[in-house]
Amino acid sequence: MSSRARRSVLFVCLGNICRSPLAEAAFRAEAARQGLDVKVDSAGTGSWHVGEPPDPRAVATALRRGIDISGYRARQASRADFLRFDHIVALDRANLAALRALRPHDATAALSLLLDHAPGRSGQAVADPYFGDDRGFDTTWEDVTQGAEGLARRLLAENGTLSAGAR
Numbered sequence: 001m002s003s004r005a006r007r008s009v010l011f012v013c014l015g016n017i018c019r020s021p022l023a024e025a026a027f028r029a030e031a032a033r034q035g036l037d038v039k040v041d042s043a044g045t046g047s048w049h050v051g052e053p054p055d056p057r058a059v060a061t062a063l064r065r066g067i068d069i070s071g072y073r074a075r076q077a078s079r080a081d082f083l084r085f086d087h088i089v090a091l092d093r094a095n096l097a098a099l100r101a102l103r104p105h106d107a108t109a110a111l112s113l114l115l116d117h118a119p120g121r122s123g124q125a126v127a128d129p130y131f132g133d134d135r136g137f138d139t140t141w142e143d144v145t146q147g148a149e150g151l152a153r154r155l156l157a158e159n160g161t162l163s164a165g166a167r
């Protein structure tokens with residue numbers, strides 16, 4: 001990749017209707033705040049909700065922070081994603097394992113767990129709020145925001161290293 005190439009990040013949970021759309025929204029907001037130019041998307045390892053908008057509770061959670069995710073549509077992660085994105089970020093260990101199984105031998109994407117990017121939270125999962133109550137979605141938002149902040153800082157630092165190297 002050239003040093004000027006735009007970075008890209010894909011967030012992946014199970015259904016792509018609760019956690020990863022919120023991670024996508026939080027990371028878009030954080031990237032804008034930190035001045036990071038990055039392509040962002042989300043997907044699910046499962047196919048049950050393909051084509052659907054995010055869960056209404058996820059839409060409401062983002063809207064309370066001034067972010068409209070109602071136009072997002074769920075899709076399933078694919079092997080091609082490993083060549084299209086620089087970073088593929090799983091929301092929990094089960095999805096990280098599913099992604100490792102899907103990963104093609106010529107993958108260029110770096111695979112990681114979202115909370116590995118949050119100081120002091122390495123190895124932790126963003127819990128699935130789907131079968132819980134509305135409050136679970138606020139916890140999800142706090143978790144994905146912490147991961148998004150750390151990941152954005154890391155990409156910004158990588159960009160700095162790349163442009164310094166290009167001089």
Ligand code: 4NP
Pocket residue numbers: 013014015016017018019020044048128129130
């Ligand atoms: P997500 O939540 O993986 O955060 O989008 C879920 C959504 C749907 C299901 C499970 C988790 N489901 O079993 O349909």
